[in-house]
Amino acid sequence: MAVYTEVSDEALTAFLAGYGIGTPLSFKGIAEGVENTNFFLHTTAGSYILTLYEKRVNEGDLPFFLNLMEHLCARGLACPQPIRRRDGEALGRLCGRPAVIVSFLEGVSVKRPGLHHCTELGRALAGLHAAGADFPMVRANGLSVEAWGPLFAQAEAQADSVAPGLAARTRADLAVLQAGWPQGLPGGVIHADLFTDNVFFIGDALSGLIDFYFACTDAFAYDLAICLNAWCFDAEGAFHRDRGEALIAGYQAVRRLEPAEVAALPILCRGAALRFMLTRLVDWLNVPPGALVQPKDPLEYDRRLTFHRGATRAEDYGWTD
């Protein structure tokens, strides 16, 4: 949510010379993206987002993300399309950072999703899983169950300073999840970060998905579990079963869950909550001095975990046969 790198008009003009997208009409840093610097760029040819990848993004992963967006666009999914330069490359360098221009996507994200939004999201998520089916590249999920132990180790000693008992609760969750994490579920490309800010609507219709910088190869149902966490709890931390129902029904209208996925849904939801609690906890305990971004509250996900510990059946999340 910040502009980490300033781009001068001269640097912009020089960068744009490599593209066939006209000359700049407007260029404004936007408060979007926690990891990168993003600019709204309007040229004589259209509207774009120019992204500079800051330190936290691994440059080696960029071809996966960019090729994936291009692949999904080609399959008709509404997501940002990387713009290739005259030399055929999508990835460039600007102000010493890897940089890319993607098409601008209209739409507004919703803060408090209604049932209709959840249904639309479910459909789009299944559409994404289908569109990615023949994407040839693979990227392991670096924030799945194997990563949670090492993440927790970074935060364990200080966890109780954030909330009393957090260390013990997390230790117990971790043991349960490591012992029972499902293997061999249907999978492929997942978004892995489909929070409300990454989903745009125009009126009632979903208009696009953005921010593919956590996308990876993992179980489809885990992506659904992330969405159940991100979309179906309210600000007070209560789960809304009707939203879960709408989300799962929307998903199943496009792609039916297999019995193994249905059975795994509760543990996947619990795991997804632990994943976000842990990364937020580590960020919370390591705010660099002069940080431009407010860290997100890990306890939001600690509260969701309370719900997940008591939810043992897919029905508890709104699945219906």
Place this chain on the structure above:
Amino acid sequence: MAVYTEVSDEALTAFLAGYGIGTPLSFKGIAEGVENTNFFLHTTAGSYILTLYEKRVNEGDLPFFLNLMEHLCARGLACPQPIRRRDGEALGRLCGRPAVIVSFLEGVSVKRPGLHHCTELGRALAGLHAAGADFPMVRANGLSVEAWGPLFAQAEAQADSVAPGLAARTRADLAVLQAGWPQGLPGGVIHADLFTDNVFFIGDALSGLIDFYFACTDAFAYDLAICLNAWCFDAEGAFHRDRGEALIAGYQAVRRLEPAEVAALPILCRGAALRFMLTRLVDWLNVPPGALVQPKDPLEYDRRLTFHRGATRAEDYGWTD
């Protein structure tokens, strides 16, 4: 340069219901404006900036700023046009703050102005002074010579911690300026903050002026002096006489300076530099914890003052008969 206030999609929709500018297609916080929160808003009717006025803006001044922008637009000046609601008002409230929607202005600001940019700026500045001639409202310049003593008093004790000798230099400048500040110069509406970020270009042509939130009633030549400070020094603090020449010539192509203004130019330039040095110094010494905005370097203007102390004739700034 930050989003201080988040606006939900629901709050936005409710706010827009009062306007006749269609429904939202896109809504993004932009990193522009130090005092306010600004959003890029694209609707089915066009592109706009939605501004929320944060604490530092005096609400009582808003009618002056909004009426002024409307007046200048009506006179053909390219500046943001406040959009009136269906009830006829331009000023509304959103998320507990005064809020306004203005038309979006295309253009890109230049970081290192060339001579051509300076000429264009000079013309536009004189055009602004002419367009404001029949604006009926008055707003005293709260940051002119009477304000500098009290501002300095807030910073004097700590000034030498920022640069050795700064307190003594400033005390001496202040005495000179208070004793010799010119009165009775031709005046009217001035912008008073026409830094490069507030001036847009498309290609070589100046496309608009923005950010009228320091506009006030004062001497026209003082506005020119502010621009000479903001546009004609380089990053190392050296004055470029050729840029000054281009700026003043551009100005005079539209409105000729009177002999009293020419004579006053050196002291006005020195005063303008002191004004920005002082407000920056006070901000520098009072960065609130958790500030989202990096304070600007007061010493940039301390270095300019070195030049101004030695410049005694309008010719030193590029004026030619």
